[in-house]
Amino acid sequence: MSNSTLRHQLFIDGKFVNAESGETLATLNPHDNSVIADVALAGKADIDKAVAAAKRAFPAWSRLSGADRGRILLKLADLIEANTEELARLETMDTGHPLRDSRSLDVPRTAACFRYFGGMADKFEGNVVPVEAGFLNYVLRDPLGVVGQVVPWNFPLMFTSWKMAPALAAGNCIVMKPAEITPLSSLKIAELMSEAGMPDGVVNIVPGLGSVAGQYLAEHPGVAKIAFTGSTATGRRIVQASAGNLKKVQLELGGKGANIVFDDANLTAAINGSAWAMFHNQGQACIAGSRLILSERIADEFLEKYIALAKSIRVGNPMDEATEMGPLTSALHRDRVLSYVDVAKEQGGEILAGGKAPSNAALRDGCYVEPTIVRPRSYKDRVAQEEVFGPFVTVLTFKDDAEALQIANGTEYGLGSGLWTNNLQRAHKVARDLYAGMVWINSYKRVSPGSPFGGVGQSGYGREMGFDAMREYTQARSVWVNVDAQIPPWYARG
Numbered sequence: 244m245s246n247s248t249l250r251h252q253l254f255i256d257g258k259f260v261n262a263e264s265g266e267t268l269a270t271l272n273p274h275d276n277s278v279i280a281d282v283a284l285a286g287k288a289d290i291d292k293a294v295a296a297a298k299r300a301f302p303a304w305s306r307l308s309g310a311d312r313g314r315i316l317l318k319l320a321d322l323i324e325a326n327t328e329e330l331a332r333l334e335t336m337d338t339g340h341p342l343r344d345s346r347s348l349d350v351p352r353t354a355a356c357f358r359y360f361g362g363m364a365d366k367f368e369g370n371v372v373p374v375e376a377g378f379l380n381y382v383l384r385d386p387l388g389v390v391g392q393v394v395p396w397n398f399p400l401m402f403t404s405w406k407m408a409p410a411l412a413a414g415n416c417i418v419m420k421p422a423e424i425t426p427l428s429s430l431k432i433a434e435l436m437s438e439a440g441m442p443d444g445v446v447n448i449v450p451g452l453g454s455v456a457g458q459y460l461a462e463h464p465g466v467a468k469i470a471f472t473g474s475t476a477t478g479r480r481i482v483q484a485s486a487g488n489l490k491k492v493q494l495e496l497g498g499k500g501a502n503i504v505f506d507d508a509n510l511t512a513a514i515n516g517s518a519w520a521m522f523h524n525q526g527q528a529c530i531a532g533s534r535l536i537l538s539e540r541i542a543d544e545f546l547e548k549y550i551a552l553a554k555s556i557r558v559g560n561p562m563d564e565a566t567e568m569g570p571l572t573s574a575l576h577r578d579r580v581l582s583y584v585d586v587a588k589e590q591g592g593e594i595l596a597g598g599k600a601p602s603n604a605a606l607r608d609g610c611y612v613e614p615t616i617v618r619p620r621s622y623k624d625r626v627a628q629e630e631v632f633g634p635f636v637t638v639l640t641f642k643d644d645a646e647a648l649q650i651a652n653g654t655e656y657g658l659g660s661g662l663w664t665n666n667l668q669r670a671h672k673v674a675r676d677l678y679a680g681m682v683w684i685n686s687y688k689r690v691s692p693g694s695p696f697g698g699v700g701q702s703g704y705g706r707e708m709g710f711d712a713m714r715e716y717t718q719a720r721s722v723w724v725n726v727d728a729q730i731p732p733w734y735a736r737g
């Protein structure tokens with residue numbers, strides 16, 4: 244893919260434009276840290292322009308029938324599928340996702356999300372409330388207006404659809420800030436939206452620094468809602484910034500997923516599923532099963548096979564069809580992940596596998612980390628409490644179900660958790676007792692456009708996907724109609 248095919252400007256009011264300041268930021272290929280493109284860097288003036296464009300577009304877009312909005316989203320889904328190879332290669336080059344993952348997972352999930360909410364646009368209903376005789380009370384679901392959306396760098400293409408699709412289906416207009424280090428697939432989606440017939444100003448995409456463009460978008464008085472996916476620390480700053488006009492806030496934040504394997508589990512399935520839960524996308528997933536919690540009865544057998552599987556994962560150039568795990572998305576993040584190896588050692592932990600960059604000379608210039616397995620001394624150690632966000636899993640053991648739950652629920656996070664067992668009663672009981680917004684039984688990291696996605700505690704609030712997402716992007720309007728009620732005068736005279 245040549246640089247001439249890349250979109251590297253801001254997308255405002257239906258046009259690709261330079262930043263007002265003329266500033267750009269180099270987007271790097273994490274395989275070798277070469278420059279892919281210099282992308283326009285949005286500042287406050289650009290955010291103002293984008294919000295103004297969205298406000299102008301809102302009245303007509305919100306009044307368009309749901310069926311007509313849906314047709315545009317369905318057309319966009321078709322265009323995404325038609326451009327699968329270009330989008331997959333763009334995402335892989337920008338993020339380090341193995342090409343086979345970008346092609347078979349990221350692009351199809353993106354198309355599926357736009358298609359789901361394209362079909363939802365004319366089916367999301369209000370309701371009628373039974374009230375006192377003589378009155379009709381009905382509730383409308385109104386779009387919020389201009390919504391600000393901040394997309395993270397780990398799954399930029401997929402999260403663009405998760406954020407945009409329900410907001411657009413509900414009748415909102417959007418100002419989206421992709422992560423400054425991975426903006427390219429979001430900008431390609433903007434191009435495809437124009438081709439699908441999206442009216443000017445409905446969607447605006449403004450890559451920029453989180454500390455500048457993201458902060459200002461969260462503060463902006465013309466924005467009715469801010470939806471953010473990223474770290475818990477940044478989420479707290481988003482909440483503070485939103486207070487000026489009391490905008491609605493939706494947060495999908497960090498995770499430290501518990502993945503419990505009981506002694507009656509199908510070990511072959513649990514070993515493979517636990518490897519997928521951790522090492523897919525180099526562990527750069529908020530829902531990664533980064534805390535492996537094993538029954539003492541099967542821990543030795545499980546670990547022997549799990550370590551062997553981890554060591555066999557093919558780490559390499561993500562553009563290579565044979566690669567199963569690519570580089571982390573940036574050098575800064577690679578160094579952060581590797582720093583946790585020292586943290587583990589300082590606290591008496593044992594490195595069972597990995598813990599360093601690969602020795603392959605062909606990968607020397609990239610952001611690579613080997614699949615890393617660590618046994619900490621306690622579930623209270625830093626590496627078992629803090630989100631590492633890389634191919635770094637901690638292993639803990641338990642004696643009984645009560646101890647498994649104590650360990651699983653022993654962090655401040657509550658996004659996704661999983662468990663492996665053939666005992667149906669245990670499965671439902673543990674799923675009920677886990678502190679998490681999502682629980683997988685005998686699987687991990689399954690997502691669907693129709694299934695609510697989000698967490699509790701320091702993992703945030705609000706939900707992506709499904710009817711819950713449509714509620715997040717609308718507000719209730721209660722309408723009372725006097726049909727034939729006889730209302731006596733409150734202040735009777737004479």
